[in-house]
Structure formats: C-alpha cells, structure tokens
Amino acid sequence: MIKVRIQINDGQAIDSDSGFGLVYLGSDHRFDAPLKEMESTSYPEQAGKNVNPKTVKDAFDYTVRFFVRAGGALSNANAIIHSFNKQLFTDVDGVQTRNRVTFYNDYKKVKIVGYPQPIREATDFWRDDYGRIADVVCVEWVISVDNPLLCDFNIA
Numbered sequence: 001m002i003k004v005r006i007q008i009n010d011g012q013a014i015d016s017d018s019g020f021g022l023v024y025l026g027s028d029h030r031f032d033a034p035l036k037e038m039e040s041t042s043y044p045e046q047a048g049k050n051v052n053p054k055t056v057k058d059a060f061d062y063t064v065r066f067f068v069r070a071g072g073a074l075s076n077a078n079a080i081i082h083s084f085n086k087q088l089f090t091d092v093d094g095v096q097t098r099n100r101v102t103f104y105n106d107y108k109k110v111k112i113v114g115y116p117q118p119i120r121e122a123t124d125f126w127r128d129d130y131g132r133i134a135d136v137v138c139v140e141w142v143i144s145v146d147n148p149l150l151c152d153f154n155i156a
Helices: 016-020 074-087
Strands: 004-008 022-027 039-041 050-052 060-068 089-092 095-098 101-105 110-116 122-126 136-145
Touching: 004 016, 016 022, 016 074, 022 136, 060 074, 074 089
Parallel strands: none
Antiparallel strands: 004 101, 022 060, 039 050, 060 136, 089 095, 101 110, 110 136, 122 136
C-alpha cells in the first residue's frame, strides 16, 4: 500500500491511513505547478501580437482520491469524514478559518502545500445486500495551492 502523509499547520505529518482512516488511491499526475499565461497585446493595424515572455508559477488545485476505511458501517465512514474535515479548520466563535495543509506523497515524490477544501460527498459508494457489511466509500479531497513556491515536485 502506498503511504501518504498529511500535516495540518505546523503539526506532525501523519500517515493518512493510520491517522485519519483514509487509504490513498491516487492523485494528480502533476510534474510541476502550471505557469501563468504570457501577457500579450494586439492591435488591428499590426500583424501578429506583442508578447511579454516573462511568466511565473500559477496557483492550482490538487486532487487526492481516498478510500475510507469504514470498518463495515456507513456511520463510521461519516464519522471518519466529519472528524477529518473538522481538523482542517480552526473554529473561533463559529467563524472557521482553514488550516494550511501539507500533503506528502513519497511514491510520486511530491509535497503539496495549500488550503484544503472539506470532503463533502462520495465519488463511489457501494453497500452489500445486508446494508452493513462491506461498505465502500471513495472520496476526493482538493487542496487549493495559493503559493506554488511552497510545493516541491522532487522530494527525496
């Protein structure tokens, strides 16, 4: 099984499976952050366009897919997702502030840093005939990378 780790704010990087009950299935196959489009101007009396070739890395969303280790009960899957989502925010008097997360994928050799979107729905959902054994819940988790310079696409 591929191990990935999640760090919330300055806390310890925790294995997603043993720490959160989220088994890694896959993630974006990104080799680097995207670049901002080149700036250009064009005039009707001029052939072509004027291009400024300077650019920098741009913000992006990074998607991670997990299988929820539910232990055979849907209420457990709901509780696992609720607990994970709750850790992604700091709540002060009902105002929630997103915590910065760092996602480490040692298989793909990437470190992604950004602000998380909470997990809201399952992408795949199966239940056996008895309705309690062999529940399978798959989810997607999105990290919005605001500063791509904090990410590393070649960790050792």
